[in-house]
Amino acid sequence: MADPRFFTNVGPFRLDRLAEIAEAEIAVGGGEAADPGQQIVDVAPLDTAQAGDISFLDNRRYVKSFEASRAGACVIHPDLAARAPKGMALLVTPQPYKAYAHIAGAFYPEPKRESGIHPTALVDPTAKLGDGVSIGPYVVIGPQVELGDAVCLHAQVVVEAGVSVGAGTEVMQGATLSHCSVGRNCLIHAGARIGNRGFGFALDPNGYVDVPQLGCVRIGNGVEIGANATIDRGAGPDTVVGDGCKIDNLVQLGHNVRLGRGCVLVAQSGVAGSSKLDDFVMIAAQGGVGGHLTLHAKAQLAAKSGLMHDIPPGETYGGLPAMPLKDFFRLVTLWKRQLKNMEKK
Amino acid sequence: MADPRFFTNVGPFRLDRLAEIAEAEIAVGGGEAADPGQQIVDVAPLDTAQAGDISFLDNRRYVKSFEASRAGACVIHPDLAARAPKGMALLVTPQPYKAYAHIAGAFYPEPKRESGIHPTALVDPTAKLGDGVSIGPYVVIGPQVELGDAVCLHAQVVVEAGVSVGAGTEVMQGATLSHCSVGRNCLIHAGARIGNRGFGFALDPNGYVDVPQLGCVRIGNGVEIGANATIDRGAGPDTVVGDGCKIDNLVQLGHNVRLGRGCVLVAQSGVAGSSKLDDFVMIAAQGGVGGHLTLHAKAQLAAKSGLMHDIPPGETYGGLPAMPLKDFFRLVTLWKRQLKNMEKK
């Protein structure tokens, strides 16, 4: 059960209500008759779930945990339903992880944020605030800022002059927004730094000459930006993050980077200046994309890989330097064979 | 000498007192008679130490600096004592680095923190504060927070609702704690972000569906967490950091990661979701551990390596992808040979 210090369970729910929420079919392990009125009191992982709990299986790595689970119910893919313990209620769906997300959200809805402006928040008189905004302690809001309805800024967020934030967006503790516009329903995590001067300078015998960074950061709707991530503003063009992008902790985006819709950048990855990621590109953890490259739609870069060239649509690259991932895996196979041959000699 | 603007030297100490503190034997370079009453006024590095100073040698890379040092005394391993300059007082111990730590701590004890709550700190009336806590300016403490005795929160720390912090723990400037319990005598550095929503979402034709992240972060006793490090809360299970773990700057721990006791994660390394590090596992700088893996007790991952498989107990892996380190070094040797062969052709 989720720790009641942090989460509030609004259950129980009947099994048939959860099936509705999950858009899943009811079944029972071992083929018995299902009880649509079965009471489910909580969500829980497979290995700790009890008779009143509902769990889920999404990763085949955990099939054994599923087979041994004491969960009263489980969200499961049709292909694996036959492996359920006898008597376990099943919610069968081709998308068990998504279905679980909806069920967990039903048990633990996001707490309603109280609207209001904390008395210690400093709001410039020229800032325009929408209805129902929630502004935490020690927040600083500069001139000409525009906040949409129900925007929530947690403690110590700083929003610099001219920034606009769309309705429903939540900004966690200590994040900084400058030189940017942020869309609706975004989630920006603690300590994220958006709109910093890009890293641009020209060589000179007397040292480096800073190149003015005259672009902004434009962030679409429904974007998530991780804790302590950094997104620099453009040098002239803007840095752009498309609708629905998911950016994890400690990710770096250089100036002029353009992300299409739904890109996923996992923790500690980085994209160098002026590179372009088309829709639904994925960069796995600690991946690095060189400057001035294009990753075409649905391209993927494997974890820790270093990319020096464009990736064609839908292809996956990996390695250092990154190459088509199947080539990299063949190369690794070759290395293993060479190592074996060395042993023989 | 340590800069008096930042550090206060409470010396001098007699040599025999330092030997006691260091649990070391007194000797003298060149075999002369030691003077247990020799006054030592400060600690200093080998190359800048003077007659009144004590230094230490721990890394064989610096033996020449040792041989040329003017330090009045030096903490040294028995194997290297014979290489001391003539007349240099020696504190001989098999663990010179640890012995030096104790000596340096004697000269420069941690400054006593004044207890008290800064008038600008915002403490929710339902928070429970132990004796002798020290709460800095602009700190924000939410409802139901529990702080043990002598907890020290520096300027602008935010502690969100329900968090507990054990006695003696110190949290540096601007760090954020949410959805977590922190043990005793921990040190959490500036800008660390603990308890963020994990990076969990399911695919959907209309975009990603966020999966509620219903776990916490449980941090043991004596843990150090580096500046701007990020530790996400669990998705269902908790994210766990065992007693005595040392986590460096800019490290990322994904949701559900479990660290045993005494793990060391060096700067900019990362561990993906649901991986498990048993006791005393070490990840060197910029190392990356994939998701759902197990690193068994005392396993090590070399710097910059990318791990895709479990590591057996006590073994060291390295490379991209990581393999047993000795295999990786053999592979590197092979590459060098192949390069040489290319030259010949």
Next chain:
Amino acid sequence: MADPRFFTNVGPFRLDRLAEIAEAEIAVGGGEAADPGQQIVDVAPLDTAQAGDISFLDNRRYVKSFEASRAGACVIHPDLAARAPKGMALLVTPQPYKAYAHIAGAFYPEPKRESGIHPTALVDPTAKLGDGVSIGPYVVIGPQVELGDAVCLHAQVVVEAGVSVGAGTEVMQGATLSHCSVGRNCLIHAGARIGNRGFGFALDPNGYVDVPQLGCVRIGNGVEIGANATIDRGAGPDTVVGDGCKIDNLVQLGHNVRLGRGCVLVAQSGVAGSSKLDDFVMIAAQGGVGGHLTLHAKAQLAAKSGLMHDIPPGETYGGLPAMPLKDFFRLVTLWKRQLKNMEKK
């Protein structure tokens, strides 16, 4: 045009005035007569520039954009001037990027910061503040701090006891300075953490023994330090950053690291303890330098590379582990050949 919410254009300028600022020669594409009085109203990228705008070409990757550009004027290298569209005014210089930097700075000068101390800033009475300092909201300044003339501390910056900051230095939101001296005219970005306890501890059967970190961080003049970067203080010697260094976002410097003048460390790179980078060393993005190494003057490390050995002056290393870059590229060529041979079999 730069977004007027964030940037103020003080143009227009005559072409001959811009030539003077840029130290460039006036010419015209297609060899027509130049009009030194031509009015230029703004700077813009090649692909969006209009008749009133001046653009620049620095990267040959964008020659086609240059040839197709509608910009009224362009800063250009002599070698490429002949490819200008007919009638485009040219400012010809061997250093177009630097020339553009000066022109862009003329159109968009840094806004003059208003001096003054925000009423919510907490300034210890023993701190010494120069003339014309600008101290933002919720800034915290400890005892014995010294700020030079025109120092600017943005919202929520924390400057701990004893720190000195040179004239003209600007520190962005939420950055933390402790145990350090910072030179003149530096720019420290949001969330940077300077002077943290170094990551130093000795092994012990009862856990790790922290080694007191008794050095500081000494930062020269004209240094830039990126958002959420972390620089630990020395263990005994100081951590040193030389004049004119450019450090990007999320970079980590371990204790005792010494950077010479003009070093460039690109985003997410890291340098382990006690390594020394001589003047004008460059570490590309996500590069990692092991501990106790020396990178001699003008050495370079390629992106994502992991360095285990010193680099001789002026050489470029790359790969994992890093080797002379031309060897690494030869190795990559060899791998590709081996992959091809595998296919044939």
